[in-house]
Amino acid sequence: MKRILSKGVIVQGLSHRYGDFESLRGVSLELVPGRVHCLVGASGSGKSTLLRNIAGLERPTAGSIHIDGQVVSNRNIQILPEQRNVGYLFQDFALFPHLSVARNIAFGLKSLSREQRRGRVTQLLQQVGLLEYEKAMPHRLSGGQQQRVALARALAPRPSVMLLDEPFSGLDTALRREVSEITLRLLRESETPTLMVTHDPMEALNCGDQISAMDHGEITQTDSPNEIYQRAIDAETARIFGPINELPVTKQGQQWHCQIGQIQPDWELYLREQSILIRPEMLRIEPAAGDAGQGQITRLNREVGGFLATVVTSCGGELFIRCGNEHSFDVGQHVRIRFVANAGT
Amino acid sequence: MVALPIAEILLYVGQPSDGTWEHLRETVLFRYVSNTVILALGVALATLLIGVGCAWLVTMCDFPCKGVLRWALLLPLAIPPYLMAYALTDLLQYSGPVQTYLREYFQWTKQDYWFPEIRSLPGAITILTLSLYPYVYLAARTAFVTQSLCVIEASRTLGAGAWATFFRVALPLARPAIAAGCTLVMMETVAEFGAVDYCAVDTLSTGIYRTWMSRGSLEAAAQLSTCLLMGVVVLVAIETGARRQAHYFHTTQRYRDMEPWKLGRLGGAGVSVICCLPLLLGFVVPASIFIGMTLEHGDRRAWELMFELASNSLTVALISACLVCLLALMCVYAVRVTGSKITRVSNYVTGLGYAIPGGVIAIGVVACLLRWETWVIDLCQYLWGWSPGLFLSGSMVALLLGYQTRFLAIGLNLVQSGFARIPPSMDNVGSTLGATPLQRLLRIHFPLVRGSLLAALLFVFVEVIKELPATLILRPFNFETLAVRVYQLASDERLPEASTSALIIILVGLAPVVILSRLIDRSRPGLS
Numbered sequence: 001m002k003r004i005l006s007k008g009v010i011v012q013g014l015s016h017r018y019g020d021f022e023s024l025r026g027v028s029l030e031l032v033p034g035r036v037h038c039l040v041g042a043s044g045s046g047k048s049t050l051l052r053n054i055a056g057l058e059r060p061t062a063g064s065i066h067i068d069g070q071v072v073s074n075r076n077i078q079i080l081p082e083q084r085n086v087g088y089l090f091q092d093f094a095l096f097p098h099l100s101v102a103r104n105i106a107f108g109l110k111s112l113s114r115e116q117r118r119g120r121v122t123q124l125l126q127q128v129g130l131l132e133y134e135k136a137m138p139h140r141l142s143g144g145q146q147q148r149v150a151l152a153r154a155l156a157p158r159p160s161v162m163l164l165d166e167p168f169s170g171l172d173t174a175l176r177r178e179v180s181e182i183t184l185r186l187l188r189e190s191e192t193p194t195l196m197v198t199h200d201p202m203e204a205l206n207c208g209d210q211i212s213a214m215d216h217g218e219i220t221q222t223d224s225p226n227e228i229y230q231r232a233i234d235a236e237t238a239r240i241f242g243p244i245n246e247l248p249v250t251k252q253g254q255q256w257h258c259q260i261g262q263i264q265p266d267w268e269l270y271l272r273e274q275s276i277l278i279r280p281e282m283l284r285i286e287p288a289a290g291d292a293g294q295g296q297i298t299r300l301n302r303e304v305g306g307f308l309a310t311v312v313t314s315c316g317g318e319l320f321i322r323c324g325n326e327h328s329f330d331v332g333q334h335v336r337i338r339f340v341a342n343a344g345t
Numbered sequence: 346m347v348a349l350p351i352a353e354i355l356l357y358v359g360q361p362s363d364g365t366w367e368h369l370r371e372t373v374l375f376r377y378v379s380n381t382v383i384l385a386l387g388v389a390l391a392t393l394l395i396g397v398g399c400a401w402l403v404t405m406c407d408f409p410c411k412g413v414l415r416w417a418l419l420l421p422l423a424i425p426p427y428l429m430a431y432a433l434t435d436l437l438q439y440s441g442p443v444q445t446y447l448r449e450y451f452q453w454t455k456q457d458y459w460f461p462e463i464r465s466l467p468g469a470i471t472i473l474t475l476s477l478y479p480y481v482y483l484a485a486r487t488a489f490v491t492q493s494l495c496v497i498e499a500s501r502t503l504g505a506g507a508w509a510t511f512f513r514v515a516l517p518l519a520r521p522a523i524a525a526g527c528t529l530v531m532m533e534t535v536a537e538f539g540a541v542d543y544c545a546v547d548t549l550s551t552g553i554y555r556t557w558m559s560r561g562s563l564e565a566a567a568q569l570s571t572c573l574l575m576g577v578v579v580l581v582a583i584e585t586g587a588r589r590q591a592h593y594f595h596t597t598q599r600y601r602d603m604e605p606w607k608l609g610r611l612g613g614a615g616v617s618v619i620c621c622l623p624l625l626l627g628f629v630v631p632a633s634i635f636i637g638m639t640l641e642h643g644d645r646r647a648w649e650l651m652f653e654l655a656s657n658s659l660t661v662a663l664i665s666a667c668l669v670c671l672l673a674l675m676c677v678y679a680v681r682v683t684g685s686k687i688t689r690v691s692n693y694v695t696g697l698g699y700a701i702p703g704g705v706i707a708i709g710v711v712a713c714l715l716r717w718e719t720w721v722i723d724l725c726q727y728l729w730g731w732s733p734g735l736f737l738s739g740s741m742v743a744l745l746l747g748y749q750t751r752f753l754a755i756g757l758n759l760v761q762s763g764f765a766r767i768p769p770s771m772d773n774v775g776s777t778l779g780a781t782p783l784q785r786l787l788r789i790h791f792p793l794v795r796g797s798l799l800a801a802l803l804f805v806f807v808e809v810i811k812e813l814p815a816t817l818i819l820r821p822f823n824f825e826t827l828a829v830r831v832y833q834l835a836s837d838e839r840l841p842e843a844s845t846s847a848l849i850i851i852l853v854g855l856a857p858v859v860i861l862s863r864l865i866d867r868s869r870p871g872l873s
Binding site: 055056057080081082083084085086087088090092094095096097098099107108110153154157 | 495
């Protein structure tokens with residue numbers, strides 16, 4: 001049977017209120033089949049509200065939502081959640097505790113014969129690697145297994161869009177990687193447009209094909225993981241993805257300068273209005289003799305493959321700098337600071 | 346000690362009853378049992394339909410009068426079944442206002458029309474349903490309110506509409522709680538005497554009275570009670586099983602405020618009418634009948650006696666309710682701390698009391714106290730040559746022991762479900778921080794189960810105010826309560842006069858019922 005591919009989801013100018021609180025302000029977004037779109041932002045920035053609006057669990061105050069080329073929500077139309085054909089993976093999985101694994105997965109399957117339904121359930125159980133748990137009750141499963149059952153249940157009716165609400169936050173680190181790999185592989189294979197909410201920026205950078213950063217109900221930037229990490233639109237957005245150095249800049253003739261020195265032409269893409277935004281790994285430190293150098297290390301945090309050093313510069317500013325294991329540093333040591341050679345990579 | 350009266354009844358089972366038991370078995374036993382079963386099942390089914398239906402509509406939909414109905418649907422709890430029987434029989438019997446009006450309006454005579462007989466088995470089912478559905482409503486509503494909304498939303502995103510979600514998710518999830526509520530209703534039904542007797546239906550409960558009162562055979566009465574007890578054991582087993590299952594049915598810690606489904610104007614009006622009906626028939630109609638009667642022929646003596654009667658009823662109810670809470674707290678906590686089998690079994694036996702008719706419990710209490718008194722009297726006679734008289738069975742001790750035996754089950758049920766919500770890790774944290782079991786009870790468990798304790802206090806308070814047979818038999822000489830006064834007047838066919846005391850019973854029961862309803866609304870997890 002030839003599958004009709006989903007045409008994706010288009011959200012335009014969506015606004016929503018909880019009483020007096022404006023939880024979404026004119027949000028626009030496009031989800032493409034087979035691609036995973038991640039939403040990141042602080043708690044209360046409106047990520048889950050956007051998901052709930054797309055699912056039809058909330059009613060927007062303005063804007064429109066198209067799923068599969070059909071309007072499901074605008075000023076005049078509000079299609080019920082059960083008629084939207086969306087898959088929703090809840091943070092706590094929300095498995096039906098009174099139904100077995102197989103019956104949980106079969107819950108959303110309609111207009112199929114008993115045999116077809118069985119076939120689909122078996123196929124999904126196989127895909128998520130839980131074939132032997134077909135008859136088990138949800139409370140007998142571990143967190144990771146419950147998550148996979150919830151995924152299989154959401155995928156079973158072949159939804160036009162998949163909405164994931166912090167789907168891996170309940171799992172421990174080791175499980176998280178394994179389960180997220182299975183989940184994203186299945187979603188990409190099934191060509192389902194996916195919107196995933198996460199509060200973990202690393203998860204977004206690893207899982208997403210596109211990332212939108214949200215703040216106070218607005219999308220501040222939508223870009224590829226690399227773009228949004230390296231060239232965030234402002235310091236606030238940049239900070240979501242980890243430490244960032246915001247250095248004031250001055251223009252002398254045709255050249256830009258900051259406290260570390262002159263900024264090369266190929267670095268100008270990191271320039272914002274009166275400053276340059278650079279990640280810790282774009283700077284290097286080297287030991288300086290005696291009290292010489294541009295700064296002094298005040299803190300060293302161990303990371304995989306090196307350290308994150310906090311350096312107070314001679315101008316009084318604080319810089320975050322990532323360094324490998326090639327030099328050994330100590331707190332209180334004086335260092336020289338320089339830009340790494342290749343920018344934008 | 347509370348279980349002793351029940352054990353006392355069981356002691357009589359093995360004793361010969363001079364052929365009364367054989368006579369009963371050959372003649373009326375089948376009728377008693379079949380009527381009891383039909384009555385219990387009929388009431389259970391009808392209360393399920395009304396209780397669960399109203400609870401779902403009130404929790405999930407938005408319609409006119411919803412705010413009032415939410416708590417008002419509990420109001421029939423304030424009317425004891427025997428008062429409901431008096432009121433509805435008065436309204437619907439041949440000489441009542443409804444039939445009289447029909448006859449006058451259509452110029453009918455007795456032969457011209459058919460009218461359902463209220464003094465019949467279906468009549469008794471109707472009366473008990475109207476007065477007991479709040480138990481199921483309460484259980485179902487609490488279950489729906491505390492249900493994780495995520496599961497409901499998951500069902501909707503998987504394509505199930507409002508009705509499908511109700512039948513496929515919400516109802517199965519609430520099943521343990523509803524089963525527990527339904528068991529309570531069945532226990533009340535099999536133990537009910539006043540209303541069933543007034544409707545002239547022969548059940549095990551009325552049979553026990555007749556055997557004891559008219560045949561004077563305590564042994565045969567105890568043997569009949571044992572039949573009843575066996576049924577109750579089954580019911581309690583169902584209830585316990587339901588509770589065990591409920592543990593697995595609570596899988597989430599995340600809750601979200603619900604967005605009620607808005608109904609159209611016509612749908613909203615329809616739902617309002619449906620939800621108003623049980624309230625109207627179960628509370629407004631009987632209360633209005635008593636108000637009307639009181640205004641017309643009120644019991645002059647009742648107003649004079651009111652202060653004394655009401656203070657007697659209130660005092661006994663309050664003391665019993667406090668005792669029940671204290672005992673329930675001790676029993677449940679003892680099981681939690683020691684996990685001992687003896688404590689568990691004694692709690693189980695105590696829990697049976699609720700389904701035993703008040704009169705049977707009274708027999709047990711009297712027999713049990715008499716045994717102790719005889720020992721003490723013999724001892725006093727032997728030592729000092731003086732007898733203290735019936736210092737226990739003729740005093741308030743007997744009455745209070747009777748109430749404890751009958752109502753401790755309610756306390757145990759509610760307090761147990763309160764404790765079940767406290768994870769064992771709380772106890773562990775308390776003990777690793779150096780708290781003794783008593784300190785843990787006072788500083789950790791008590792604040793957490795306060796709500797359940799208050800609910801138990803209010804429930805038992807209302808039940809004691811309404812309780813009739815045990816009060817009638819066990820009360821000390823010249824000690825009258827509101828329920829006793831109503832019964833005495835009504836059994837003398839002086840219903841209009843009884844209406845005043847009936848009205849006071851209803852009024853006294855109202856406040857706790859309203860507070861109870863508020864408690865449930867605040868019981869939603871995550872709500873401060």
